[in-house]
Amino acid sequence: MDRRDRASFLSMLLVVTLGSLALGFVLWDRDYPGWFWDWWQGLYVYRYFRVRLWWYVFGAGVLGPLLWLWGVWGRIRLNTWPRTAFWQQGLPYLLLLLTPVTLLRYTWHPLGTNPGSSVWTYLFIPPLALTLAVQVTPWFPPASIFYRRHPRSLWALMGLFIFVFGGLASARHLSYNSHALDMATMAQAAWNTAHGRLFEYTPLFETYVAAPPLSNRLASGKLELIFLIIAPLYRLFPTPLFLVLLQALALGLAAWPLYHITRHVLRSHWPALFLSMAYLAYLPLHYVMMADFHPSALMPFFLSFAVFYALQRRWRLYFLFLFGALLCRIDAAFVAMGLSLYFFWRRRWRVAMGTLLLAAFWLWLDFRVVVPWVEAQYGPDPVGLLSQRFGRYGRGPLSIILGVLLHPRTLLSLFLEREKLQTLFDLLVPLGGAPLLAPAWLLPAAPVAFLNLLAESAWQGTIKAHYFAPVLPFLFIAAAYGIRWMHGLFSAWFPPNRRLWATGFALYVLLSTLLVDFYMSPFPLGRDFRLSAYWTWSPHHEAIRTVLHHVAPSARLSGQSNLLPHVAHRRYLYLFPSGDEVAEEVLLDLDFSAERAPLDFYAFYETVDRLIHNPSFGLKMWQNGVLLLARGYPFDPEHITALRREYDAAFYRVRWLEYKGPTRMDAGEVYKVKVCLQNVGSQGWRSTDWHPTKLSYHWRDSDNRLLVLDGERASFHTILYPTQSRCVPIYVYTPARAGDYLLQFDLVREQIAWFSDMGAPTLDVWVRVGENEGTAKRSFFHGTERE
Secondary structure (H helix, E strand, O other): OOHHHHHHHHHHHHHHHHHHHHHHHHHHHHHOOOHHHHHHOOEOOOHHHHHHHHHHHHHHHHHHHHHHHHHHHHHHHOOOOHHHHHHHHHOHHHHHOOHHHHHHHHOOOHHHOOOOOHHHHHOOHHHHHHHHHHHHHHHOOOHHHHOOHHHHHHHHHHHHHHHHHHHHHHHHHHOOOOOHHHHHHHHHHHHHHHOOOOOEEOOOOOOOOOOOOOEEHHHHOOOOOOHHHHHHHHHHOOOHHHHHHHHHHHHHHOHHHHHHHHHHHHOOHHHHHHHHHHHHOOHHHHHHHHOOOOHHHHHHHHHHHHHHHHHOOOHHHHHHHHHHHHHHOOHHHHHHHHHHHHHHHOOOHHHHHHHHHHHHHHHHHHHHHHHHHHHHHHOOOOOOHHHHHHOOOOOOHHHHHHHHHOOHHHHHHHHOOHHHHHHHHHHHHHHOOHHHHOHHHHOOOHHHHHHHHHOOOOOOOOOOOOOOHHHHHHHHHHHHHHHHHHHHHHHHHOOOOOHHHHHHHHHHHHHHHHHHHHHHOOOOOOOOOOHHHOOOOOHHHHHHHHHHOOOOOOOOEEEOOOOHHHHOOOOOEEEOOOOOOOOOEEEEEOOOOOOOOOOOHHHHHHHHHHHHOOOOEEEEEEEOOEEEEEEOOOOOHHHHHHHHHHHHHOOOOEEEEEEEOOOEEEOOOEEEEEEEEEEOOOOOEOOOOOOOEEEEEEEEEOOOOEEEOOOOOEEOOOOEOOOOEEEEEEEEEOOOOOEEEEEEEEEEEOOOEEOHHHOOOOEEEEEEEEOOHHHHOOOOOOOEOOO
């Protein structure tokens, strides 16, 4: 290298190093929030967090330049001038220099965002994904080498998605964690349709106290005619697991047409494979899959094929798959309206008009023909979803549309709400913002997205449900067209290695998706994923299964949300406390960790007490807190009360297994230790909801005097059921003075009692606390010592 090359190398190495160090600091602040702000205010930062900072910064400061050198080497292999390779591979690190802007979260709260909001994490994910993509791209071989393997790889990935997420959703259901809304209602509607009662179900709306009347899913204007196709198959496989696996199959197979669409758009195989992989790894798609079963979740499959055949100009197949999407839910009519706008813009007049007429006919058929006919048979929709979610704009579909158009100021304030903007971030940031570069292909998604954000339902406006399922294919199609635009722009500016631009941008989208998964997903690929959140089995689950076998097959049944999906094959089904005046049996789970919605903690147990003292019901079955009451059985409330008292008293039982941590500590510091324990009580321990159960500790001196009662709390990531064991990490803050101390680990049921006060043992560890000379010094990270 000559002098100019060396100068270019050293200057860019400095930029790369500084960008990497900045990213390391930001990642540390994200994983250990608040300590930067404490240091900024002059407070003492514990050595544990200072050491973690050193490892984050040191690791990023080493890996960043090494990754850059690796990318430079790969680009030089492509006959690129070294000086050009230096700055081309190093430019993304300039963006990493801007990532410390996330530290503003401690002082700046736009639209009410708090310091822990995921929006701040989103700010460093695109620069990091772009940096990684730029370094990796030069090492990709020509797509022609692996052309024949791409379809095989994609089929393997689709199979993996179906296996993993279909398995997780099935395990979640078998562990009694699916819900009445919507798994039970969907299974009941499928079962009724399979037995000749088309679309019939018992509404399970939360505000009911009296038993809701029989209704029909067509009464709510959803037009889920797909049940007519599902019903014959459901008669062969009468289990909610069939619906779950069908949904996983449809969502996974949608990657195949998306692959061919992106290959058609980008004329390359690597970008097509990367975008298909991004679809399978897309966090909103995972939420759609894991939100029980919904017919709208089948729409990405039909819509993806419809667009694929539209690009192929095979219009018969286009309309066939569009019709399949319309069968799933009325939302597809709004998608069709958006598609017609796109075709009008592309001057495909006949297709645009045909699509628009089909959408208009489907809306007319639903609201002018089907809904009035069903209401004549079953009465008005008792749930009234349309008025419930859009009632402030009007009473009917037309009046709602006019009301929306006549209140632009209301709409503007609505879309400036933090929750709505959060949803837009959740949809776009995992794709690196690429869909915004092709707004024309967002037209089909716009009507459904607009309606979801407009609804008053909190769930409908988030990605953590099924409502955005019709939107997902068009985000990826728009991303493909956005990548094509960027590819053309950069290829004109930087002609050498032109084939790498589309690959690099597609890889950037894939890495953005994977990084969002890693930091935010509760599902596989997320670092907070816990298999026990989806599959677990304990004596309590065995007790539920035993009691379920004693439920009468055709009885009118009232039960809790997580139990109803397993007994949904009946005509009358009520969500407790609804229906107790007409129900023949009542199924309850009194475990502290059980689902109690729509009631809160106290209202649930008060309602249970009233029901137990209702002379109309007697005890049919009791098994480890699972209660089955039935009419006509002997009335004996004292016996049930005695069973409950014994059951509740056994809650506070724990077996301590192991302490994993040092027995010599420094004064005034924090240590992360692990405590292993086993639940030998009668009920599950959960660290969320009312009165959470958490791990904590007390400090006592050598004379057994209590120094600290309320130590740091540590939560169980998932419910810990009886007989199950777990090692829980917890931060232990040491006393400020040296000496010998007794560290007592204990469990606490917040706002009720410590386990030790209820007779449970503590885990006692004698700790020698020594002097800490570091607390007396002042350096870069030493400010005022904490009290």
